[in-house]
Amino acid sequence: MKSNTTLYPATVVALRDLTPTVREFEIQPSAGSAATWQAGAHLQMEVMVNGRAQIRSYSLVGLPSAGHGQRYSIAVKRMDDGRGGSQAMWRLAVGDTLAVSQPQNHFPLDLSAQHYLLVAGGIGITPLVMMAQQLQAHALKTGATLRMLYGVRTQDELALLPLLRETLGDALQTFVGERNETMDLAAEIAALPAGAQLYTCGPVPLLEAIKKTWTAAGRALADLRFETFGSSGRFPAQAFRVCVPRHQIDIMVPADTTLLDALEQAGVEAIADCRRGECGLCTMDVLALEGEADHRDVFLSEHEKQESRRICPCVSRVVGSLTLDSAYRPEPQG
Template sequence: MAGRERARWFDVRVERTEPVTSEVRRIVLDPGGPVAVPPGGHIEVAVQVDGRPQTRCYSLVDDGRDAGRLVVGVRLAPDGRGGSRYMHGLRPGDTLKVCGPRDGFGLLPGRERYLLLAGGIGITPLIGMARVLRDSGADYRIVHAGRSRDAMPFLDGLRADHPGRVECAVSGEGTRLDLAGLVRDAPEGTEVYVCGPMRMVEELRRHWQQAGRPASALRLETFGSSGTHPATEFTVEIPRLGIHATVPRNESMLDALRAAGADMMFDCLRGECGLCEVRVLSTTAPIDHRDVFLSDRQKAAEHTLCTCVSRAVGGHLSIDVP
């Protein structure tokens, strides 16, 4: 995990695609040979959005039910950037280009206790981690939250595989997720692995920090795919360069600016590295910071943002670039 493994793309064949809930499909990919899946690992997939090639990250559903296959669980995000619509349109026999699997969480065995916390479709990477923890005899607890059962895939299988260890909070049924309580009740030495919407992850991080828990014991991974607001169209300009762009709902500000002729620096494309950070001159709408590079203080100040993932919630944004 030192550095980043160089991307190696290869073809996989869609073997099966089946509904899990009304929003989520389980897509089974045949890699055509043995592939090692690290617990909590994900693959990158080359998708087509409005006829343009893009890449998306999907966590692998490593539930042991399809040996030797790469399985992803994809929720159709109506207000998303379009990757999930492409994935839901796949049919058996289709060929996909993928890269990985890679491990973003770095599950460490041998800890005293584990808390696996998922929001909605965020359960996918935790499924493989839970299996490893169960098989090693670890003390672990799984908490799955969502607004409705339809937004909480794989719950039945999880309960069957981990009797007595799975709890769920369904806000639509009145059982809300109590993040402060989870942190309070987590005994000393607990390691937390969390995957879910940005709002949930950020709130958990704040409680964790306020409780004085070690930052390195809270493990998260970001694909920069969610924010605290749904994605909406907005406009952006770089006055110094005379560049104006409209950023559609399903495109990133970075892509829109590059298409409009701006020479942008960037790298990770998921809001981690900070290379695409730009200066905000003014904005007529709130900024939806979707990165994990800037601190809460820096985000609140609204002087800078990361163009690869962050957006304005409608309105008009004026920036300057390096």
């Protein structure tokens, strides 16, 4: 069964380059105004990659505002070695149409805490912008404390900086360079009062490091909320072979296609929801692995990733070849 998200026609009404590799898209649904949304929400949208329709998720940037006429705003980083979705988005021009879902939210903000730390890595800043806006308003009313750490590799990757500075002032700290040389996660987490919540979005290695540091500090996992964009792994994406004996499938997964998309194109109906390596709904059993798995999800535990008995095909890949089982059972014919 595929995700049963309904997509609606929409139009690109404005484009703005935020950095040399991050472009903001304003999208207007064809049928009137955009539905409203809360901090942490994202849109699913259909993009054409190599002539095939594929689904991608993009966080909404900024709170809904009447001044925007309830348009959706997303920011897309162009990944030249990615799966092709961002390049397809970057080919869109003002006036082009596309199909988008209504806002969905797997990363909601809980306003019951008194202290908040937001940590963004690269384009992972996108869902945290709205959180910063909402938390700053919340802090003014309640006295809650808020701090944001925003790390990028190079200075020109600091997208949305003017808006963040205006929203957060001194509560924003930026870091430029390799994360390990700049952000002191252990010190930041140690400085948080008890009961603080940490929200983070960024590449999987950053999220894994935060999870490890958070747990080592004795913090409750329930107070750590994260979202990934599931695009970075240990190895560059490359083609690999996958077999699903139950369905007599033996195919190559191209470098620019996810394992999940390749299986769906081959006729396997996989169960999936987030398609970002977070919900675990798409997880499949690994029957055999030749080579190395490149687990890019944040759902499986470290132990499960080492064992590689399961894999999240929406984001994870292998270097080598893989034999899988699928829970999908085709309807009997006739």
